[in-house]
Amino acid sequence: METFQSLLRNELARALGAAGLPPAGEVTPATDARFGDYQTNAALILAKQRGENPRQLAQKIIDHLSVDDLAEPPTIAGPGFINFALKPDALAEQAGQLLRDDRLGVARAEKRHRIVIDFGSPNVAKPMHVGHIRSLVLGDALARIATFLGHDVIRDNHIGDWGTQFGMVIYGWKNLLDRAALARDPIAELVRIYKTANELGKSDPAVLDACRNELVKLQAGDEENLSIWNECVALSTREFEAAYDILDIHYDIQRGESFYNDRLPAVVDRLLQSGVAEMSEGAVCVFFRDIPELAERPCIVRKSDGGFNYATTDVATIDYRIRDLGADTVWIETGAPQQLHFRQIFEIARREGYTADFRHITHGSILGEDRKLMKTRSGENVALRDVLDEAVVRARKIVEQKNPDLAEEEKNAIAQTIGIGAVKYADLSQYRMTDYIFSWDRMLSLQGNTAPYLQNAYVRIRSIFRKAGEEFVLPAELVLTEPAEFNLAKRLTQFAEIVPQVLNDFRPNLLANYLFELANAFHAFYEACPVLKADEPARATRLALCELAARTLQQGLDLLGIDVPEKM
RNA sequence: GCGCCCAUAGCUCAGCCGGAUAGAGCAUCGGAUUUCUAAUCCGACGGUCGCAGGUUCGAGUCCUGCUGGGCGCGCCA
Numbered sequence: 001m002e003t004f005q006s007l008l009r010n011e012l013a014r015a016l017g018a019a020g021l022p023p024a025g026e027v028t029p030a031t032d033a034r035f036g037d038y039q040t041n042a043a044l045i046l047a048k049q050r051g052e053n054p055r056q057l058a059q060k061i062i063d064h065l066s067v068d069d070l071a072e073p074p075t076i077a078g079p080g081f082i083n084f085a086l087k088p089d090a091l092a093e094q095a096g097q098l099l100r101d102d103r104l105g106v107a108r109a110e111k112r113h114r115i116v117i118d119f120g121s122p123n124v125a126k127p128m129h130v131g132h133i134r135s136l137v138l139g140d141a142l143a144r145i146a147t148f149l150g151h152d153v154i155r156d157n158h159i160g161d162w163g164t165q166f167g168m169v170i171y172g173w174k175n176l177l178d179r180a181a182l183a184r185d186p187i188a189e190l191v192r193i194y195k196t197a198n199e200l201g202k203s204d205p206a207v208l209d210a211c212r213n214e215l216v217k218l219q220a221g222d223e224e225n226l227s228i229w230n231e232c233v234a235l236s237t238r239e240f241e242a243a244y245d246i247l248d249i250h251y252d253i254q255r256g257e258s259f260y261n262d263r264l265p266a267v268v269d270r271l272l273q274s275g276v277a278e279m280s281e282g283a284v285c286v287f288f289r290d291i292p293e294l295a296e297r298p299c300i301v302r303k304s305d306g307g308f309n310y311a312t313t314d315v316a317t318i319d320y321r322i323r324d325l326g327a328d329t330v331w332i333e334t335g336a337p338q339q340l341h342f343r344q345i346f347e348i349a350r351r352e353g354y355t356a357d358f359r360h361i362t363h364g365s366i367l368g369e370d371r372k373l374m375k376t377r378s379g380e381n382v383a384l385r386d387v388l389d390e391a392v393v394r395a396r397k398i399v400e401q402k403n404p405d406l407a408e409e410e411k412n413a414i415a416q417t418i419g420i421g422a423v424k425y426a427d428l429s430q431y432r433m434t435d436y437i438f439s440w441d442r443m444l445s446l447q448g449n450t451a452p453y454l455q456n457a458y459v460r461i462r463s464i465f466r467k468a469g470e471e472f473v474l475p476a477e478l479v480l481t482e483p484a485e486f487n488l489a490k491r492l493t494q495f496a497e498i499v500p501q502v503l504n505d506f507r508p509n510l511l512a513n514y515l516f517e518l519a520n521a522f523h524a525f526y527e528a529c530p531v532l533k534a535d536e537p538a539r540a541t542r543l544a545l546c547e548l549a550a551r552t553l554q555q556g557l558d559l560l561g562i563d564v565p566e567k568m
Numbered sequence: 569g570c571g572c573c574c575a576u577a578g579c580u581c582a583g584c585c586g587g588a589u590a591g592a593g594c595a596u597c598g599g600a601u602u603u604c605u606a607a608u609c610c611g612a613c614g615g616u617c618g619c620a621g622g623u624u625c626g627a628g629u630c631c632u633g634c635u636g637g638g639c640g641c642g643c644c645a
Contacts, residue, residue: 026585079588165645293572297642298642309643336639402607431583442580510582513583524608532604
């Protein structure tokens with residue numbers, strides 16, 4: 001089914017053609033209720049191109065428009081906008097259709113892409129910390145939305161499992177390991193031996209040498225070191241999985257850096273042979289002399305000691321995703337500091353002839369309430385698990401306060417849904433590039449643009465249906481009379497317009513903002529329009545609006561990776 | 569030195585391709601509950617969109633310069 005926006009857009013295109021005018025402008029939701037529901041600036045654009053009077057052109061366009069079944073007669077306003085006000089009947093009809101559509105009106109993408117999404121990507125032998133939240137939550141939401149739009153999405157966990165840190169970890173494992181501590185908290189012990197080895201190495205060159213030696217042995221395939229390494233990867237993976245379960249974020253494949261090891265020599269040979277790379281000061285480099293910003297920033301793909309680095313791995317990773325996985329689109333979600341690196345990697349890929357759509361999707365940092373990078377009092381990164389645990393504990397207290405009569409088990413489940421949802425939503429409701437200030441009080445607030453506010457709108461609807469004690473039956477016809485009904489219905493029809501927009505510039509916050517406005521429209525409707533006590537046909541119409549609002553909230557939150565409770 | 573990102577109400581933030589008198593939430597103040605979850609709703613107050621130029625019928629949005637903050641820049645990832 002089509003959205004009002006696309007119906008009007010098509011009609012505009014037809015009218016322009018009929019008027020002998022070229023396609024121009026766009027149809028957008030009205031910026032203000034006074035201007036109706038939709039508007040187009042087509043006349044303004046054409047007037048500029050042709051040096052004609054915009055209002056006269058607008059009239060000419062209107063003369064060819066036929067939107068009687070959707071809207072009141074279009075009007076000209078301001079410098080030459082054409083405004084459309086939807087007819088209540090058209091809105092009611094559209095809402096009825098949405099209820100019959102299990103996609104809530106969201107069209108599948110015209111072209112189905114195979115998209116590899118790389119996000120999260122934690123390091124082995126290190127704890128996941130609060131900084132991983134953004135990449136995880138943003139990447140997951142984008143993956144969910146792309147999947148819903150019909151794309152073939154492969155979620156790839158590109159874990160850091162082959163860094164130079166393993167020299168120290170293996171040295172520590174052999175000389176410093178406390179088995180009991182490892183059994184208790186594997187990652188904490190791995191971090192401890194890594195840090196201790198690092199400290200020792202600073203004061204004792206012999207230790208530093210020993211660490212280097214362990215790394216060389218690992219890279220040469222030494223059996224003992226490989227088995228220690230394997231154990232570290234397994235322990236870390238178990239830890240990651242626990243976090244993924246809590247967050248309900250899951251991957252299709254996990255191809256860590258080590259996966260690409262045996263492909264690296266061939267990558268460099270190929271780059272040299274094709275002339276993309278060249279020798280420089282003993283290293284193999286790619287220069288970008290024709291790109292001003294990159295002219296003085298070469299990318300090293302093989303160090304002068306013959307070793308490979310992460311650039312080599314990332315070139316190999318691009319290869320794999322396109323050749324082996326068949327991707328035509330690659331999205332990499334990481335923090336902003338890696339922008340230069342991926343710019344280089346993508347440029348190398350283009351020079352190798354790859355035409356896939358590469359996107360580096362970056363995000364800002366999470367700051368503490370002191371506006372500095374979020375750290376514990378002792379200056380450590382805040383552990384991801386601690387954040388998630390505290391979110392649930394805090395949510396649990398609120399549930400206890402507001403709804404003490406629920407069963408313990410139910411309270412726990414609700415606290416989980418609200419707490420985790422709040423953490424995710426706080427991140428997703430904000431434009432990804434801006435740094436955001438982490439605040440428990442704000443994200444768990446019951447008012448404002450928060451997950452609990454949206455979840456509450458859903459819960460109120462579920463409560464109505466529980467009270468009604470009846471299955472939802474779609475009425476033959478919806479009849480909209482009250483302004484609050486009209487506003488809610490209009491919001492509901494816009495879900496299908498918003499969802500695809502998110503992928504334009506990777507902005508899940510557009511969807512979050514929409515859902516907030518929808519919840520707002522629902523709450524206003526809830527206050528103004530009794531549902532169960534209303535007479536027919538208002539009662540059936542209002543139940544239908546409730547049903548559609550519940551489904552839209554649930555679907556929208558699900559696309560953000562957020563669950564809804566039945567009670568709270 | 570060069571490059572990337574950011575700067576909007578007291579606070580936290582929206583504002584995608586340039587569009588009409590720049591919007592929310594929080595906070596503050598004032599209202600609303602015999603009613604389906606008041607975990608809500610309605611209203612008021614609050615702005616030199618960092619500064620200065622430029623392009624345009626029209627600039628928070630695009631261009632140039634500047635200021636302030638964050639990050640990055642040849643052998644870590």
